[in-house]
Amino acid sequence: MNSQPIGARKIQGRRALLSEIRRAGQIARIDLAARTGISRATVTTITAALLHEGLIEEVARPITATEQARGRPRVDLKLRGAAHLVAGLKIANRAISVALVDFEGKLVGQYDAPLERAVNRAPDLVVQLTGILDRAMAETGRTRGDLSAVGVGISGTVDATRGFVYWSPSLGSRNLPFGEMLARALGLPVFLDNDTNLVALAEQSFGLGRGINDFIVVTIESGVGMGIVLGGALYRGTRGCGAEFGHIKVHLDGALCRCGQRGCLEAYVADYALLREAAIMGQQDTALPDEARVEKLLRAAREGQPTARSIVARAGRMFSMGLANLVNIFDPQLIILSGERMQFDHLYASEVIDTMRSSIVDIDKAPPEVKIHKWGDLMWAKGAAAFALGGVIEAAISTRGQHAN
Amino acid sequence: MNSQPIGARKIQGRRALLSEIRRAGQIARIDLAARTGISRATVTTITAALLHEGLIEEVARPITATEQARGRPRVDLKLRGAAHLVAGLKIANRAISVALVDFEGKLVGQYDAPLERAVNRAPDLVVQLTGILDRAMAETGRTRGDLSAVGVGISGTVDATRGFVYWSPSLGSRNLPFGEMLARALGLPVFLDNDTNLVALAEQSFGLGRGINDFIVVTIESGVGMGIVLGGALYRGTRGCGAEFGHIKVHLDGALCRCGQRGCLEAYVADYALLREAAIMGQQDTALPDEARVEKLLRAAREGQPTARSIVARAGRMFSMGLANLVNIFDPQLIILSGERMQFDHLYASEVIDTMRSSIVDIDKAPPEVKIHKWGDLMWAKGAAAFALGGVIEAAISTRGQHAN
Numbered sequence: 168m169n170s171q172p173i174g175a176r177k178i179q180g181r182r183a184l185l186s187e188i189r190r191a192g193q194i195a196r197i198d199l200a201a202r203t204g205i206s207r208a209t210v211t212t213i214t215a216a217l218l219h220e221g222l223i224e225e226v227a228r229p230i231t232a233t234e235q236a237r238g239r240p241r242v243d244l245k246l247r248g249a250a251h252l253v254a255g256l257k258i259a260n261r262a263i264s265v266a267l268v269d270f271e272g273k274l275v276g277q278y279d280a281p282l283e284r285a286v287n288r289a290p291d292l293v294v295q296l297t298g299i300l301d302r303a304m305a306e307t308g309r310t311r312g313d314l315s316a317v318g319v320g321i322s323g324t325v326d327a328t329r330g331f332v333y334w335s336p337s338l339g340s341r342n343l344p345f346g347e348m349l350a351r352a353l354g355l356p357v358f359l360d361n362d363t364n365l366v367a368l369a370e371q372s373f374g375l376g377r378g379i380n381d382f383i384v385v386t387i388e389s390g391v392g393m394g395i396v397l398g399g400a401l402y403r404g405t406r407g408c409g410a411e412f413g414h415i416k417v418h419l420d421g422a423l424c425r426c427g428q429r430g431c432l433e434a435y436v437a438d439y440a441l442l443r444e445a446a447i448m449g450q451q452d453t454a455l456p457d458e459a460r461v462e463k464l465l466r467a468a469r470e471g472q473p474t475a476r477s478i479v480a481r482a483g484r485m486f487s488m489g490l491a492n493l494v495n496i497f498d499p500q501l502i503i504l505s506g507e508r509m510q511f512d513h514l515y516a517s518e519v520i521d522t523m524r525s526s527i528v529d530i531d532k533a534p535p536e537v538k539i540h541k542w543g544d545l546m547w548a549k550g551a552a553a554f555a556l557g558g559v560i561e562a563a564i565s566t567r568g569q570h571a572n
Numbered sequence: 573m574n575s576q577p578i579g580a581r582k583i584q585g586r587r588a589l590l591s592e593i594r595r596a597g598q599i600a601r602i603d604l605a606a607r608t609g610i611s612r613a614t615v616t617t618i619t620a621a622l623l624h625e626g627l628i629e630e631v632a633r634p635i636t637a638t639e640q641a642r643g644r645p646r647v648d649l650k651l652r653g654a655a656h657l658v659a660g661l662k663i664a665n666r667a668i669s670v671a672l673v674d675f676e677g678k679l680v681g682q683y684d685a686p687l688e689r690a691v692n693r694a695p696d697l698v699v700q701l702t703g704i705l706d707r708a709m710a711e712t713g714r715t716r717g718d719l720s721a722v723g724v725g726i727s728g729t730v731d732a733t734r735g736f737v738y739w740s741p742s743l744g745s746r747n748l749p750f751g752e753m754l755a756r757a758l759g760l761p762v763f764l765d766n767d768t769n770l771v772a773l774a775e776q777s778f779g780l781g782r783g784i785n786d787f788i789v790v791t792i793e794s795g796v797g798m799g800i801v802l803g804g805a806l807y808r809g810t811r812g813c814g815a816e817f818g819h820i821k822v823h824l825d826g827a828l829c830r831c832g833q834r835g836c837l838e839a840y841v842a843d844y845a846l847l848r849e850a851a852i853m854g855q856q857d858t859a860l861p862d863e864a865r866v867e868k869l870l871r872a873a874r875e876g877q878p879t880a881r882s883i884v885a886r887a888g889r890m891f892s893m894g895l896a897n898l899v900n901i902f903d904p905q906l907i908i909l910s911g912e913r914m915q916f917d918h919l920y921a922s923e924v925i926d927t928m929r930s931s932i933v934d935i936d937k938a939p940p941e942v943k944i945h946k947w948g949d950l951m952w953a954k955g956a957a958a959f960a961l962g963g964v965i966e967a968a969i970s971t972r973g974q975h976a977n
Contacts, residue, residue, distance in 0.1 A: 175609035176609045176610065176611065178609075179609060204580030204581040204583075204584060205581065206581065324933060324935050333935035333936060333937070334935060341936065342936050380810075381809070381810055393901075397802060397803075397807060398802075398803065398805075398807075400803075402802060402803075403903075404786070404902060404903025404904070405785075405786055405903050405904060405905045405940065406903050406935065406937050407903070408903050408933050408935050409900070409901055409902050409903030409904075410901065410903075411900040411901065411903075411933045412900075412901070414900050414933050415896075415897045415900050415901065416822070416893045416896055416897055416900075416931055417821070417822070417823075417824065418822075418823065418824070419822065419823070419886075419889060419890060419893055426933070426934075427934075428930075428931060430893070481824075484824060485824060488821045488824055488835070491820075491821055492820040492821055492897065493901075495814070495816040495817075495819050495820050495821075496798075496814055496815065496816065496817070496820065496898075496901060497809060497814050498808075498809025498810050498811050498812070498813050498814030498815075499809070499810060499814075500810045525833075526821055526833060528729060528813050528816045528819050528831070529831075529832075530729050530738035530739060530811065530813050531738060531746065531747050532738070532811050535810065
């Protein structure tokens with residue numbers, strides 16, 4: 168910005184107008200000027216360039232006779248969906264989900280593929296992702312060359328600014344420039360982030376977080392995660408390892424967590440925590456896979472078996488305590504509990520929400536709303552696509568004329 | 573903004589330039605244009621108006637021959653200190669501190685006065701604050717009419733956007749429009765906020781937080797509090813009751829807290845928590861005031877008395893756990909531990925910081941820096957002044973020519 172003040176100012180104008188068009192869906196030039204505070208002449212100049220570059224398009228809008236009499240324009244501007252196509256990939260435990268999203272944010276294709284192993288060497292995972300992405304493109308009659316960028320969500324600790332993975336349960340080793348490795352293999356820009364951050368982005372772009380400034384998404388899978396949106400923007404922390412909801416400590420010198428530390432929330436609410444307690448009951452068939460054992464325990468709890476109920480109830484109360492801590496720290500407008508599997512219904516239970524409400528600082532104003540949003544891997548993949556789309560829009564703003572199709 | 577697009581644009585320019593001048597201290601017009609991306613012509617127009625209104629002034633700056641040869645200007649712009657004067661008030665347990673700060677943010681006077689009672693009826697507190705402020709002004713040869721605004725920090729739960737106190741230990745009743753009551757009595761704009769938020773603002777404006785985007789201030793008084801700065805701005809939460817560090821739960825069904833709930837961090841680290849345990853030792857002289865009893869306990873711990881050591885050590889470990897949770901959630905650049913009284917040295921101890929470091933998510937990158945900043949009520953009052961100053965600057969930006977002296 169220092170060396171090109173005029174360029175910087177134009178970029179600011181393009182960013183403000185594209186953002187407003189994106190937010191509004193479709194909008195007349197006169198309203199763009201009013202909402203952004205940019206003069207009508209400048210709005211005309213900048214939108215002419217954006218039209219020329221194919222980033223936006225004009226659409227007719229029906230207006231009333233009164234509006235017409237007032238000189239209300241009949242033409243709105245909107246993003247041009249065909250301007251760019253991005254893919255979002257969610258790396259799950261043993262599956263990959265792909266979402267194809269256009270420049271308007273519309274889902275134009277989806278694809279799921281199994282992953283052979285839960286933990287992979289990075290080069291092997293790159294090869295598998297490349298193959299799956301190519302199959303996803305072929306499936307919808309396209310090729311990888313039709314993409315402007317790829318977004319990827321992976322669990323673990325990720326520095327999204329440089330696509331660097333400090334640690335991930337999906338990767339065999341630590342400290343990998345995984346985004347760069349994948350970008351080289353694909354020949355495309357790659358935007359890599361922690362998957363729970365991308366769930367928050369998906370909620371903001373397509374879900375329950377639209378129009379909400381401050382909200383928190385708590386994800387419930389085999390562990391618990393969190394994404395934080397503050398002031399309308401995803402908050403990632405300084406090193407990329409904030410929002411570690413599963414590893415906040417809820418008990419001094421408490422239960423051992425898979426991370427090696429003690430007293431983490433996950434060590435009380437995750438699958439393995441429930442199974443650790445269930446094993447003490449002595450009625451567990453250890454030949455069964457873990458998931459079946461968890462289901463058996465939860466069924467026993469629902470049927471009123473006292474020890475099973477005690478195990479599940481404590482997990483729920485620990486989870487309430489974690490949620491209450493988030494409210495006491497963030498005081499958000501909304502908390503979204505987001506997960507796919509039905510087996511976590513005990514964590515969505517109204518007792519859990521009630522206990523949370525009785526553990527927050529009590530003022531004479533309603534506590535934050537809690538909404539439950541159950542969704543599958545596709546929504547995680549859409550979040551990854553939203554991240555890539557943000558990057559593509561930013562590139563289109565700052566490199567005029569380079570990105571039109 | 574909708575009805576006056578041109579006005580809105582001019583306001584944006586004034587805000588950008590005043591902010592940059594404030595950040596820089598003093599700066600040439602040519603650098604203002606480069607740093608803000610505003611054209612040199614517009615910088616000249618806007619700064620002429622700001623000079624005319626008395627908000628900024630020109631100052632000479634010595635330049636080298638080379639700079640002169642390059643046409644480097646000899647004149648910088650800076651805020652004009654005399655443009656506005658604000659007062660910041662910190663309402664402490666039994667004392668009021670007043671800081672007088674000019675438009676440049678310079679401390680130009682200070683005053684302390686005792687408060688008769690710790691808990692007051694709101695109208696009585698208004699009368700006392702008015703009297704103390706008038707004495708503070710007289711003390712420095714001024715009157716209340718010289719002030720443009722007053723900032724006030726009070727402990728408790730405050731909605732700063734409307735100066736509304738949900739609850740405060742300094743006030744006898746709940747749900748009071750205390751900011752409005754005080755503004756009416758003073759005949760001045762009043763900016764009221766939770767006192768720990770204002771400590772964070774003070775650290776950002778005058779202290780260890782200058783130039784740091786994401787940091788957390790943990791205050792240690794008789795309880796523990798927190799202020800959050802994210803993306804360079806104070807984060808207050810939706811209802812004004814976030815950042816309740818003292819009431820995050822660190823133990824399910826744990827020790828009873830003064831707030832009536834169980835397991836709050838304060839219920840393990842506050843004065844009363846230490847005394848509750850000390851009472852069990854049976855060596856406590858309950859005729860002594862609380863503060864003397866705490867000091868006696870801490871002395872016994874330092875001298876190696878095993879039970880006293882155990883009490884103090886657990887408080888320290890619980891505090892570590894709370895700090896670790898903040899790091900796991902925010903991943904900030906910096907944590908500032910801020911408090912006045914020497915008696916909290918056990919919470920500043922290196923063991924506490926080390927335990928925190930071993931309880932955060934472990935990646936191959938240095939953990940956030942922890943700095944200790946011991947200060948008195950004056951710095952809290954300066955934070956209140958910084959808050960008022962922010963309001964005065966915002967008013968000066970949007971109502972041209974109304975605020976010159």
